[in-house]
Amino acid sequence: MYMKKFKVWNENSSEWENNRIVLMQNGALFDMNRKAIIKPKNHKVVFGMGLKDEQGKDIYEGDLLKTEPFVHPNAQKDIKYDFSLWLVIWDKEYCGFLLKEIHEGKVMSFKGFVLEFEEVKKWGNKYDNADLLNVI
Numbered sequence: 001m002y003m004k005k006f007k008v009w010n011e012n013s014s015e016w017e018n019n020r021i022v023l024m025q026n027g028a029l030f031d032m033n034r035k036a037i038i039k040p041k042n043h044k045v046v047f048g049m050g051l052k053d054e055q056g057k058d059i060y061e062g063d064l065l066k067t068e069p070f071v072h073p074n075a076q077k078d079i080k081y082d083f084s085l086w087l088v089i090w091d092k093e094y095c096g097f098l099l100k101e102i103h104e105g106k107v108m109s110f111k112g113f114v115l116e117f118e119e120v121k122k123w124g125n126k127y128d129n130a131d132l133l134n135v136i
Helices: none
Strands: 006-010 021-023 029-031 036-038 043-052 058-060 063-067 084-091 096-103 106-110 121-125
Touching: 058 063
Parallel strands: none
Antiparallel strands: 006 043, 021 029, 029 036, 043 058, 063 084, 063 121, 084 096, 096 106
């Protein structure tokens, strides 16, 4: 049986929860160390995609992924970047993970775009590295 991985971001302390957290069927969070329920309005649960980057690190919702340059088909032909940055998001309508490319402070969505994840490097996440994104 595959166990879905997740992490919990504490919005009050701006840190990841280090305690053993259980995600209950009703969506509540239970802290096994403190033996207490965590208030969900102060915490964000982020799920793993079930994929790893080229260094074997798990990829989660909110992660920033760095790839070789990608030029959008509608972009001007003379635009060239040294690399592309992607934000991993969960799309409720699509019912799955999507990647949004970040270009010059703009976010562009590619619903059908597939990356070969062994060529992707995890470069941070929108929680620890919010300064990397002007869109958050």
